[in-house]
Amino acid sequence: MHPGMHPGSEAVTTKGWWKAHQWLLLRRVSQLGILALFLLGPLAGIWIVKGNIASSLTLDVLPLTDPYLALQMLLTGHGMEATALIGAAIVLVSYLLLGGRVYCAWVCPINIVTDAAAWLHQRLGIKRTAQFARHSRYWILGLTLLLALVTGTLAWELVNPVTIVYRGLIFGMGLAWVLLLAIFLFDLFVSRRGWCSHLCPVGAFYSLPGHFSLLRVSAVERNKCNDCMDCFTVCPEPQVIRPALKGASMGNGPVIMSGNCTNCGRCIDVCSKDVFRFDHRFDNSTSKPIAQKTEVMP
Amino acid sequence: MTTKGTGRTRRGFLVDMARTACGVALLGAGVGLYSRQAASLPAEALRPPGALDEADFLGACVRCGLCVRDCPYDTLKLSALGDNVANGTPYFIARDIPCEMCPDIPCIKACPTGALDHALTDIDAARMGLAVVIDQESCIAFHGLRCEVCFNVCPVRGKAITLDMLHNPRSGKHALFIPVVHSDACTGCGKCEKSCILDEAAIKVLPAKLAKGLLGRHYRLGWKEKEAAGGSLVTPDEEHSYTLPEGMRYDYEGRGLIRDEPAGQGPYSDNPLETLKRGREGL
Ligand code: SF4
Ligand code: SF4
Ligand code: SF4
Ligand code: SF4
Numbered sequence: 001m002h003p004g005m006h007p008g009s010e011a012v013t014t015k016g017w018w019k020a021h022q023w024l025l026l027r028r029v030s031q032l033g034i035l036a037l038f039l040l041g042p043l044a045g046i047w048i049v050k051g052n053i054a055s056s057l058t059l060d061v062l063p064l065t066d067p068y069l070a071l072q073m074l075l076t077g078h079g080m081e082a083t084a085l086i087g088a089a090i091v092l093v094s095y096l097l098l099g100g101r102v103y104c105a106w107v108c109p110i111n112i113v114t115d116a117a118a119w120l121h122q123r124l125g126i127k128r129t130a131q132f133a134r135h136s137r138y139w140i141l142g143l144t145l146l147l148a149l150v151t152g153t154l155a156w157e158l159v160n161p162v163t164i165v166y167r168g169l170i171f172g173m174g175l176a177w178v179l180l181l182a183i184f185l186f187d188l189f190v191s192r193r194g195w196c197s198h199l200c201p202v203g204a205f206y207s208l209p210g211h212f213s214l215l216r217v218s219a220v221e222r223n224k225c226n227d228c229m230d231c232f233t234v235c236p237e238p239q240v241i242r243p244a245l246k247g248a249s250m251g252n253g254p255v256i257m258s259g260n261c262t263n264c265g266r267c268i269d270v271c272s273k274d275v276f277r278f279d280h281r282f283d284n285s286t287s288k289p290i291a292q293k294t295e296v297m298p
Numbered sequence: 299m300t301t302k303g304t305g306r307t308r309r310g311f312l313v314d315m316a317r318t319a320c321g322v323a324l325l326g327a328g329v330g331l332y333s334r335q336a337a338s339l340p341a342e343a344l345r346p347p348g349a350l351d352e353a354d355f356l357g358a359c360v361r362c363g364l365c366v367r368d369c370p371y372d373t374l375k376l377s378a379l380g381d382n383v384a385n386g387t388p389y390f391i392a393r394d395i396p397c398e399m400c401p402d403i404p405c406i407k408a409c410p411t412g413a414l415d416h417a418l419t420d421i422d423a424a425r426m427g428l429a430v431v432i433d434q435e436s437c438i439a440f441h442g443l444r445c446e447v448c449f450n451v452c453p454v455r456g457k458a459i460t461l462d463m464l465h466n467p468r469s470g471k472h473a474l475f476i477p478v479v480h481s482d483a484c485t486g487c488g489k490c491e492k493s494c495i496l497d498e499a500a501i502k503v504l505p506a507k508l509a510k511g512l513l514g515r516h517y518r519l520g521w522k523e524k525e526a527a528g529g530s531l532v533t534p535d536e537e538h539s540y541t542l543p544e545g546m547r548y549d550y551e552g553r554g555l556i557r558d559e560p561a562g563q564g565p566y567s568d569n570p571l572e573t574l575k576r577g578r579e580g581l
Contacts, residue, residue, distance in 0.1 A: 050363075050367045051367065052362055054361050054386075056364075057364060057410070069360045073357065073360060078354065078357050078358040078413075081411055081412040083411075084410040135318070136321070139322040143322050143325065143326045147329060147333070151330060151333050151357075152356075152357045154356065154359075154360065155332075155333035157385075158385055158386075159332070164379050167363065167376065167386055171363050171376040171378065173378060173379075174378025174381060175379045176378065178379075179379065
């Protein structure tokens with residue numbers, strides 16, 4: 001990135017605005033579209049999806065349940081009806097295919113707010129920021145599970161901003177705006193990308209299936225990288241990029257294998273050299289260019 | 299032996315870990331304490347039919363609102379952040395919209411988790427709370443006025459609420475028709491509370507644990523024991539004999555004092571007016 005330019009502006013010049021915001025826009029369509037499906041019922045009386053992201057029923061046949069909630073519920077010591085179990089299994093399998101933290105980048109509404117805070121943080125040029133360790137979220141995840149076990153109730157659900165905000169949007173906000181505002185201000189002034197990339201246990205939970213998931217971002221054309229660092233600037237989890245992008249010498253393949261990659265595709269957008277694309281986890285050979293050559297050669 | 303540099307790094311690492319652990323422990327204490335507070339459901343908030351015991355319910359309900367969506371009468375609400383019901387859980391306020399006791403219980407069918415017990419298939423067996431005629435000072439039936447609205451709207455009328463006829467001591471000649479709720483049939487639907495004609499309902503549905511007393515376990519009700527055993531368990535009751543004038547009997551459980559002589563033969567006539575007319579000389 002050159003001084004005076006914003007991350008991605010080079011990509012805008014080389015690829016055009018739409019191409020340089022393609023995945024970002026698709027994600028917003030997905031996040032808002034899913035929310036709209038939920039709202040169609042209460043607002044327009046068109047009942048395609050009922051419930052909220054905790055548990056829902058689509059077209060009166062497809063049950064979906066948040067596996068993180070299902071796990072907490074099992075820890076409280078309650079057997080579930082089959083509906084919830086099947087629903088949780090369907091969701092889990094989907095995220096095993098699409099990427100665990102696809103939940104974060106493509107579904108969770110808080111992501112829009114924390115992305116906005118990170119964007120503003122960048123624009124305002126705020127330099128000072130508190131740092132939490134990225135592993136804090138796993139401690140908090142452990143805590144939420146422990147709370148379920150010890151209290152016998154879904155204690156985390158009393159304060160979980162993710163479900164509170166989602167439920168609020170569909171069933172009535174109450175004071176959920178306060179939580180949303182608090183997260184925005186926290187990410188903007190206290191800790192850059194503090195909530196989603198350091199503290200949120202929901203994201204931490206979904207990073208677990210994310211370790212094994214199929215769909216992944218790959219730095220296939222990493223030899224074209226000109227070190228503009230735009231991808232590192234826009235990525236909510238920049239630590240996941242380095243092993244793939246810069247790991248050729250260490251024998252790493254080009255696929256981003258970290259469970260914390262949210263598959264947001266923002267790196268694909270902002271790279272003016274088209275280094276990244278969506279790929280699958282098994283397409284990760286280290287000597288790819290050579291392998292392709294041998295294939296082509298008679 | 300570690301060098302000074304790595305020693306410092308290790309210490310830094312330990313301090314970092316301790317900091318995270320303490321922060322998370324504080325968070326846990328906060329959420330844990332808050333969860334205890336949030337577990338106290340206000341008395342006027344009733345859970346949907348089939349809801350597990352409150353403590354279990356708070357562990358089983360994932361706050362999806364599917365029950366709310368399938369309630370055809372908009373009875374159920376999901377508590378929003380800031381309401382005084384554990385946030386996200388379904389409840390209803392009887393005085394606003396009571397439960398209409400749908401025979402097919404769609405709210406239970408919609409519940410994916412079993413927080414509303416799918417074993418409940420007969421809505422008459424639901425126990426959302428217990429109606430109590432809580433203010434006998436303002437319930438107009440106790441003033442001897444005819445109302446009986448709660449009785450008439452009750453879906454389990456005649457079993458959950460009955461009307462007991464009592465003597466009206468104020469007028470001396472009228473009856474009181476007193477609504478009496480029976481816990482073995484009241485579902486706690488709240489229809490009675492909703493339709494109570496007073497500005498503030500005199501009959502209210504309360505959580506059963508507030509509304510019900512419990513007889514000491516050592517207590518035995520003699521007449522019930524007797525009935526169950528088919529006879530007195532202690533020395534049989536002696537038939538009481540009353541010392542009464544000739545021609546008089548006493549019916550203990552019935553009419554009281556009975557005079558066997560035909561009317562007109564005693565010193566007093568059956569018509570009090572005749573006695574009065576006789577004046578003093580007759581005495
Ligand atoms: S980290 Fe948490 S809040 Fe952020 S997008 Fe993921 S689930 Fe949502
Ligand atoms: S029984 Fe019917 S009216 Fe009552 S809460 Fe359930 S769905 Fe609503
Ligand atoms: S349907 Fe069941 S899990 Fe969902 S909000 Fe109602 S009681 Fe809770
Ligand atoms: S709450 Fe009232 S109306 Fe409902 S069953 Fe009980 S007595 Fe009847």
